[in-house]
Amino acid sequence: MVKKRQILVIGHNTNGCTPEHEKIAYDVGMEIAKSNSVLICGGLGGVMTAAAHGASDGGGLTIGIIPQNDPSMANEFCDIVIPTGMGLARDFLNALSADGVIIIGGGSGTLSETAAAYMYKKPMVAIRNLGGPVVPFIDGFIDQRENVKIIGVDTAQEAVKKILELITA
Amino acid sequence: MVKKRQILVIGHNTNGCTPEHEKIAYDVGMEIAKSNSVLICGGLGGVMTAAAHGASDGGGLTIGIIPQNDPSMANEFCDIVIPTGMGLARDFLNALSADGVIIIGGGSGTLSETAAAYMYKKPMVAIRNLGGPVVPFIDGFIDQRENVKIIGVDTAQEAVKKILELITA
Amino acid sequence: MVKKRQILVIGHNTNGCTPEHEKIAYDVGMEIAKSNSVLICGGLGGVMTAAAHGASDGGGLTIGIIPQNDPSMANEFCDIVIPTGMGLARDFLNALSADGVIIIGGGSGTLSETAAAYMYKKPMVAIRNLGGPVVPFIDGFIDQRENVKIIGVDTAQEAVKKILELITA
Amino acid sequence: MVKKRQILVIGHNTNGCTPEHEKIAYDVGMEIAKSNSVLICGGLGGVMTAAAHGASDGGGLTIGIIPQNDPSMANEFCDIVIPTGMGLARDFLNALSADGVIIIGGGSGTLSETAAAYMYKKPMVAIRNLGGPVVPFIDGFIDQRENVKIIGVDTAQEAVKKILELITA
Numbered sequence: 001m002v003k004k005r006q007i008l009v010i011g012h013n014t015n016g017c018t019p020e021h022e023k024i025a026y027d028v029g030m031e032i033a034k035s036n037s038v039l040i041c042g043g044l045g046g047v048m049t050a051a052a053h054g055a056s057d058g059g060g061l062t063i064g065i066i067p068q069n070d071p072s073m074a075n076e077f078c079d080i081v082i083p084t085g086m087g088l089a090r091d092f093l094n095a096l097s098a099d100g101v102i103i104i105g106g107g108s109g110t111l112s113e114t115a116a117a118y119m120y121k122k123p124m125v126a127i128r129n130l131g132g133p134v135v136p137f138i139d140g141f142i143d144q145r146e147n148v149k150i151i152g153v154d155t156a157q158e159a160v161k162k163i164l165e166l167i168t169a
Numbered sequence: 170m171v172k173k174r175q176i177l178v179i180g181h182n183t184n185g186c187t188p189e190h191e192k193i194a195y196d197v198g199m200e201i202a203k204s205n206s207v208l209i210c211g212g213l214g215g216v217m218t219a220a221a222h223g224a225s226d227g228g229g230l231t232i233g234i235i236p237q238n239d240p241s242m243a244n245e246f247c248d249i250v251i252p253t254g255m256g257l258a259r260d261f262l263n264a265l266s267a268d269g270v271i272i273i274g275g276g277s278g279t280l281s282e283t284a285a286a287y288m289y290k291k292p293m294v295a296i297r298n299l300g301g302p303v304v305p306f307i308d309g310f311i312d313q314r315e316n317v318k319i320i321g322v323d324t325a326q327e328a329v330k331k332i333l334e335l336i337t338a
Numbered sequence: 339m340v341k342k343r344q345i346l347v348i349g350h351n352t353n354g355c356t357p358e359h360e361k362i363a364y365d366v367g368m369e370i371a372k373s374n375s376v377l378i379c380g381g382l383g384g385v386m387t388a389a390a391h392g393a394s395d396g397g398g399l400t401i402g403i404i405p406q407n408d409p410s411m412a413n414e415f416c417d418i419v420i421p422t423g424m425g426l427a428r429d430f431l432n433a434l435s436a437d438g439v440i441i442i443g444g445g446s447g448t449l450s451e452t453a454a455a456y457m458y459k460k461p462m463v464a465i466r467n468l469g470g471p472v473v474p475f476i477d478g479f480i481d482q483r484e485n486v487k488i489i490g491v492d493t494a495q496e497a498v499k500k501i502l503e504l505i506t507a
Numbered sequence: 508m509v510k511k512r513q514i515l516v517i518g519h520n521t522n523g524c525t526p527e528h529e530k531i532a533y534d535v536g537m538e539i540a541k542s543n544s545v546l547i548c549g550g551l552g553g554v555m556t557a558a559a560h561g562a563s564d565g566g567g568l569t570i571g572i573i574p575q576n577d578p579s580m581a582n583e584f585c586d587i588v589i590p591t592g593m594g595l596a597r598d599f600l601n602a603l604s605a606d607g608v609i610i611i612g613g614g615s616g617t618l619s620e621t622a623a624a625y626m627y628k629k630p631m632v633a634i635r636n637l638g639g640p641v642v643p644f645i646d647g648f649i650d651q652r653e654n655v656k657i658i659g660v661d662t663a664q665e666a667v668k669k670i671l672e673l674i675t676a
Contacts, residue, residue: 002563003578004586016313038587056509061568063587069425069603069627071510079511080545080570082589083603085627086424087407088288092258093600096576096590107312108287115281115302119257120576120592133284133312136305143276143302144185171394172409172419207418225340230399232418238434238458238594240341248342249376249401251420252434254458255593256576262431265407265421289407289423354651426626427599445650446625453619453640457595471622471650474643481614481640482523 004061005037007163008094008122010113011047011104012132021105024127025050026057027156028102033060035164040065040097042090042113043074043081047104052077065093092116099123100163103150105130114150118142123166125151125159173230174206176332177263177291179282180216180273181301190274193296194219195226196325197271202229204333209234209266211259211282212243212250216273221246234262261285268292269332272307272319274299283319287311292335294320294328342399343375345501346432346460348451349385349442350470359443362465363388364395365494366440371398373502378403378435380428380451381412381419385442390415403431430454437461438501441488443468452488456480461504463489463497511568512544514670515601515629517620518554518611519639528612531634532557533564534663535609540567542671547572547604549597549620550581550588554611559584572600599623606630607670610657612637621657625649630673632658632666 009028012021029051032039039055041048043064052062056077064078067090071081084090091109095101095116103114103126111133117124118141126138139152151166153159178197181190198220201208208224210217212233221231225246233247236259240250253259260278264270264285272283272295280302286293287310295307308321320335322328347366350359367389370377377393379386381402390400394415402416405428409419422428429447433439433454441452441464449471455462456479464476477490489504491497516535519528536558539546546562548555550571559569563584571585574597578588591597598616602608602623610621610633618640624631625648633645646659658673660666 002584002586003581003588006587061587065589071606074510077509079509080513080568080587081510081604082572082600084600085603086258086427086600087261088285089255089258089261089424092256092261093589093591096592097588099578107314108284108316111311112281112284112288115277115284116257118277119281133306137302142280145276147277171415171417172412173417175418230418234420240437243341246340248340249344249399249418250341250435251403251431253431254434255431255596258593262420262422265423266419268409424596425599426623427596430594430596430599445652446622446654449649450619450622450626453615453622454595456615457619471644475640480618483614485615 005167006040006097006099007032007037008040008098008101009047009051009104010101010110011106013109014045016107017046021047021130022050024156025104026054028104028159029054030058031157031160033058035160038063040094042066042094043078045075049075049077065090065097095120095122100167102159102163103134105132106134107132110134115142118147121147123163124148125153125162127159128152128154174336175209175266175268176201176206177209177267177270178216178220178273179270179279180275182278183214185276186215190216190299191219193325194273195223197273197328198223199227200326200329202227204329207232209263211263212247214244218244218246234259234266264289264291269336271328271332272303274301275303276301279303284311287316290316292332293317294322294331296328297321297323343505344378344435344437345370345375346378346436346439347385347389347442348439348448349444351447352383354445355384359385359468360388362494363442364392366442366497367392368396369495369498371396373498376401378432380404380432381416383413387413387415403428403435433458433460438505440497440501441472444470444472446471448472453480456485459485461501462486463491463500465497466490466492512674513547513604513606514539514544515547515605515608516554516558516611517608517617518613520616521552523614524553528554528637529557531663532611533561535611535666536561537565538664538667540565542667545570547601549601550585552582556582556584572597572604602627602629607674609666609670610641612639613641614639617641622649625654628654630670631655632660632669634666635659635661
């Protein structure tokens, strides 16, 4: 078995993404690369671009799984593009492709990916105090099944350290 | 154009579904049938079964869109079964098949369907005080895009009346 | 269990569809309605429109499973529209939704649906002498697995009669 | 833009795969790696395993896009696994992920992927004289749309040389 460790980073698309979100996402991407893991992302803007940028600058491999048919819709930091042609239902592919998930703010798309990752019992960490609809679930469970706790952390470095621990455990 | 009005009902699967949820879901299904609309549901247990049961008793048509390949996995009140074979990503098909959505409690699957319906800007109403991860978003928006407000209502009758208004508007 | 019998009709989209194909498809749709079965189709033009037209004129129920997000892309004879938003991969949903399949000519999309139905071991009949890439497989198997034989027939009436036999068997 | 060249190899799963198919698939994988392209495959047995083995031995990167939820179902030569959870409809993701496609024999699954790649107008080459349902379409078109010709070749080396030409053109 040669499969590499695959870490999904999710969060704001261009809409709603602040420089703070981008900085954290870039740092998360860089740390993922340093840990010799592969970055999986949704391949589009905002947090997805920033995380792929960071991973790329860190010498890591980046995968973008996008809603469209056309690979050129992916951001310029994706080494590999999976153009699903299945619209936003690709959120489930992102979740399924993850050995672990890092959540950086985000809107309804991030909420969809978080729900998918929860249903498929993927380890998740979320950076606190970044807003968005995932906030009510940080440091808790999405529902009474208690599939997997979304662990809150405070920094990019802590996020990657924690997700690596959870994946290894 | 002969397309019928299609109303999606989502909520608890067997896990977590109480007699109260089932009663409301049955009544919602019945009201949908009376309004000459088609019930769409996820085809499995709990709220899905109860809503299909109610719609069926009301003489309405019921569609179950299920995660599995095998149509016999659907509950016994589905007239038509769409076995998607695509696992829980079928949540997006449920949302896309809706002219409007009624939310009755629910867990992570319901949250996933709600996020999908929000992204595709489907009218939504949710019955209040039934618990679950959709609660923080009732009478508000999921994110700053303000795609569509999730309208809170208090009864099965009000839910169907309101969704019909929203679909017609 | 109230599930109705669901028969999928596949064949030429607008491109390549002749009046002969349309006539046969209309008659197949009419016979499906008369047999009290539900017509499933891809919801778009050519054979899909003609079959839905026939089923609708026969008083039957028609379902269109379309590649797009927008239900208004379906032809005007679909009572129920499932807008999958997953592009041409919806061919697999068509196949999975079938208790049996009737093939009327067709191009690459029909070939894709035929391959999907074969892999999921759905009964299939094909009307002979209508051209298209399915021709090499009529009255035979697609591969050495011999999952299901594609039974050749010569008329619309024979096609529906035969598929009903195969579904019941 | 850093996206790498992505070449999809399709053909027999374990069922029906001969040592000849495996030898060719291994050589194709090796040539893909030498050309500094990424191998995409369906991640399972037969031609998929052999091609990934060859690419891996050649020092190349390999991606397996599998039908299941569980990444451990992929063969042991996949560096990256995309577990789609969508069953055989993942054939469309394989096709969409390709800049070009090499066909090595195959059965109904390969036919499905070939039809998908044709509809999405992907360059394709097929090695001749290996049997299977794609044979009637080699050195020709699948239908009257003439989207893309499936170019016949005779060796692994020729297949990779030709697909690189077609992708670059």
